[in-house]
Amino acid sequence: MRELTYLEALNEALSSAMERSNDVFLLGEDIGAYGGAFGVTKGLLQEFGADRVIDTPISEAAIVGAALGASLLGMKPVAEIMYMDFLPISMDQLVTHAAKLYYMSGGQLKAGLVLRTQYSLGRAHGAQHSEFLPAWFLQAPGLKVVAPSTPHDAKGLLNASLKEKGPVLFVECAMLYKSKGDVPEGYYEVPLGKADVKRQGGDMTIVAISRMVPEALAAAERLAEKGIDAEVIDPRTIQPLDRKTIIDSVSKTGRLLIASDDMKTGGVGAEIAATVFEEAFDRLKAPLSRVCSPDLPIPFASPLEKEYMPSSEKVEKAALELAKW
């Protein structure tokens, strides 16, 4: 199989979706000649023209609102919001409108748009350009939230997102754009709401999100050398969350560690923890453990940011503690 980067896999999914259907079009800031702030849409303007790869002004509310409008007439817009930190500007269109329209209209309206964005934690981008905010969108029923960790999943999940009839928030990770992995040539989907067991193990369950998946896998290899066999689960979609795969794994291992780049308080990890407490409390052999970002705005200076961030080393350390129970 060929290896592609996470970024190339996304580009391929977009370009083949545009080939398959004229209803698919892209809109966002600097996605045309510039190729997207991170290069994900590179070449697509040349291939599909300015009618289908639309550079927009800096108007986040209008980008999402316009995508929503076009989706109501059956088109399939893929909007890009350059940094996840700029999503709050379009929150009204995304959460108050797109997410609820199907429900509020008694099933008449379908907002089948895909909203791509990325988070840049780990690149010294400072407190207004680094945030990972998935939990903000968990209280928006109707909105699905996707966070791929591998090139394979990035392409398959984007393909599946493009088939959704409702809105999908697709969160990429800038630190993963250059990561490589096997990606099938043809069309395939990775279904939304289905977790992937990235590593089998019997001693503890590590549920890792986005960038923390490769970090957790690296930690698991080192843990294995120390005789601890960790299972690593990547939910891949945060909403809907594949609770069953997590519960099944915890039932087997009796220990849970959650690793995610978002902040601890009210984060994705809190939701996963509550789920396991509700449904598998009796199978836990130890208190669960979370490796996430502290409740602080992200510091700018690289050494501080490094200290701030969850990492493979922090996962390993927490896992060693957990294994003592």
Added chain:
Amino acid sequence: MNDIVTVGTTTPTELKGLGIPDEKLKSILRKMVLARRFEEKVEELYLKMALITGPCHLYLGMEAIAAGAAEALTVDDYVLATYRGHGHAVTRDAPLDKVFAELMGRVDGTCKGLGGSMHAATWTEKKLMLATAIVGSNIPIAAGMGLAVKKKGLDAVVVAYFGDGAVNSGSFNEGVNLAAVWKVPAIFVCENNQYAMSLPEARGVASKSIAERAAAYDIPTFVADGNDPVSVYRAMKEARGICRRGDGPCFIEARTYRMKGHGIYDKADYRPSDEVREWAGKDPIAMFSKLLVDQKVLSEKEYGDMRSTIDNEIEAAVKKARASPYPEFSTLQGMVYPE
């Protein structure tokens, strides 16, 4: 709609008749050179020495705006900058070593190293009230700050800088409208360098001009030559006067060009090369220094001395900044909620 007042490019014959003291003109030139040399140093520290990291947006080519405007303001006026704010910081006399230290993430930086390049122009001692990385977001903030200035009866105006791209944000429209309805002393300065990252003004702004869009809010609107500091200075003086009479807010569109890419790594190949060449021929510092020397405001020798003094100041500031350590992680928790 309010008339749009164009403040033309200063002609050599005009200069003396404007009654601007020579000392003021020299100070403007000094600020322009300072902003230029500062950014050239930043480029070196970033690309060659890797002492600066993260996003970094240079002010090269736009010096006439910050320098001209700064000279028309008082120390009591408030300034709100953006991620392209180094030029605003140094022309507003923020300590050079502190701005450099901020770019390096050091504890002695303007924001204790917690902001970085995009927020380095925050230095409240000089009433640099914030530098934002979210395009357009300082505009409504200026409206509210203007309201406070008015309510408190302060002798000050609030100046918000932003680019041509920012006028397409909801924040621009909401913020300018609110300031206009409230008649607060805020001056909105659009530094129109003609590109929002890769998007040319013509493909982002549907109105005939940005000034027209502002004038539609029925506020006094000026168009200045953004490569001529005297033009900017005069527009700003005028606007400040209007604001202080209680007739504000005002809007200034200053057209200019950024010499390089959007950020330090942007090659900017989306710009036509003849356009880049044309604007390179309009270097604001080359033009203004020539004007001042030709008009005998200062001699070649004085100009040379000015530049070497600035070079020395920059070197000393870098040295001091480099000696500053990173902040301690353990102190961050105490920074989240104000005491």
